[in-house]
Amino acid sequence: MEDEEYTGGIEKKIIYVNRRAPHGTVYALESLETVLIGAAFDQDVTMLFLDDGVFQLKKDQAPEALEFKNFSKTYRALEMYDVEKLFVEQESLAERGLAQDDLVVDVELVARKDVGALINDQDVVLSF
Amino acid sequence: MSTLNVLNKSPFEKKTMEQCLARLADGDSVLMIEDAVVAALADTAIASQLESVGAAHALYVLEPDLAARGLSSSSRLAAVKVVDYSGFVELATTHERVHSWL
Amino acid sequence: MKFAILVNEGPYQHQASDSAYQFSVAALEAGHEISRVFFYHDGVNNGSRLTTPPQDDRHIQKRWSALAADKGVDLVLCVAACQRRGLVDEGEMKRNGKDASNIAEGFRISGLGQLIEAGIESDRLITFGD
Known part of the structure; x- marks a missing residue:
């Protein structure tokens, strides 16, 4: 299943909206899983990190002591899956005392006032 | 290219509603279901904020979820329209995409 | 119109x-089509045939099963979420050497690709979760 090729011939713009901190719930990990599986479908993928979702990209995560997978490293590998549009909302970072340097991967910053337009440019919204 | 934004949490418990409202684009609508229906009532602490959002965006509330909570006949914000499930379906068709704010 | 539905939470x-x-x-x-309901995370618990809710309560699993039988709705449980939750x-x-199913x-068990495919091939994807 994980290797299936999509031959339906449709290409859509799919945005993954990530708004929750990692580890407290499973959603951050599952969003990433879906993006990785979805890569086989050759769609136009955007990942958006809002609110506590910005913590998913925080450097220096060490959940191993809790026997959790450290999936934060995987965000750096997304490029190999042709997932290159990673957007982080500027205000979400600032509200949490974070800066772009605190993140594991290069992202594009988006202002809060432009988030609605970014979402409205998409065909499908998957929220986690 | 408008979005139907679906909210299901009470603004008195979670910030989800305010986080959604801060990101609405022109033409977007908001539908309150499940615990979010409490936001549709008049005279709440967030009533004036929602009324001003309602001046720029269509606001809807799901009637069966109001009724389940004993709120069907409570006075509601003038800006909020009541829909049933068939109205929810209709809204999903008249907007280009549905965004559930979880 | 073709709808795909995503259910992220368990029953009850x-x-x-x-x-x-x-x-x-x-x-x-209203005459629309539900092309697929995908159950993800704890949502896969909706597909257990072993639930016995009290008689005066709704039977959530049976309601979904009836929708599959009567309307041909495709009910898909995420395989990875199922494996984690039994x-x-x-x-x-057979594959995992368990003594029961x-x-x-x-309902059927399949991969996350079914969610992506549903999103691509339906007109609208609607998510229900926490």
């Missing part, structure tokens, strides 16, 4: 599965 704990069901019924009544069909039972009529 959260209203998500109920809301998804009511939406699906209303969409079918939701097992015949194939998974517990998937209800009308």
Whole structure:
């Protein structure tokens, strides 16, 4: 299943909206899983990190002591899956005392006032 | 290219509603279901904020979820329209995409 | 119009599965198609045939199964979420050496690709969760 090729011939713009901190719930990990599986479908993928979702990209995560997978490293590998549009909302970072340097991967910053337009440019919204 | 934004949490418990409202684009609508229906009532602490959002965006509330909570006949914000499930379906068709704010 | 539905929460704990069901019924009544309901995270618990809710309560699993039987709705449980939570069909039972299976009529277990595909091939994807 994980290797299936999509031959339906449709290409859509799919945005993954990530708004929750990692580890407290499973959603951050599952969003990433879906993006990785979805890569086989050759769609136009955007990942958006809002609110506590910005913590998913925080450097220096060490959940191993809790026997959790450290999936934060995987965000750096997304490029190999042709997932290159990673957007982080500027205000979400600032509200949490974070800066772009605190993140594991290069992202594009988006202002809060432009988030609605970014979402409205998409065909499908998957929220986690 | 408008979005139907679906909210299901009470603004008195979670910030989800305010986080959604801060990101609405022109033409977007908001539908309150499940615990979010409490936001549709008049005279709440967030009533004036929602009324001003309602001046720029269509606001809807799901009637069966109001009724389940004993709120069907409570006075509601003038800006909020009541829909049933068939109205929810209709809204999903008249907007280009549905965004559930979880 | 073709709808795909995503259910992220289990039955009885959260209203998500109920809301998804009511939406699906209303969409079918209005003449639309529900191309797939994908159950993810704890949502896979909706597919256990071993639930026994009190008689005066709704039977969430049976309602979904009836939608599959009567309207041909494709009910898909995420395989990875099932494996983690002990939701097992015949194939998974043999593959993983389990002594029982517990998937209800009308549900099938498959991969996350089914969610992506549903998103691509439907006109609207609607998510119900916490």
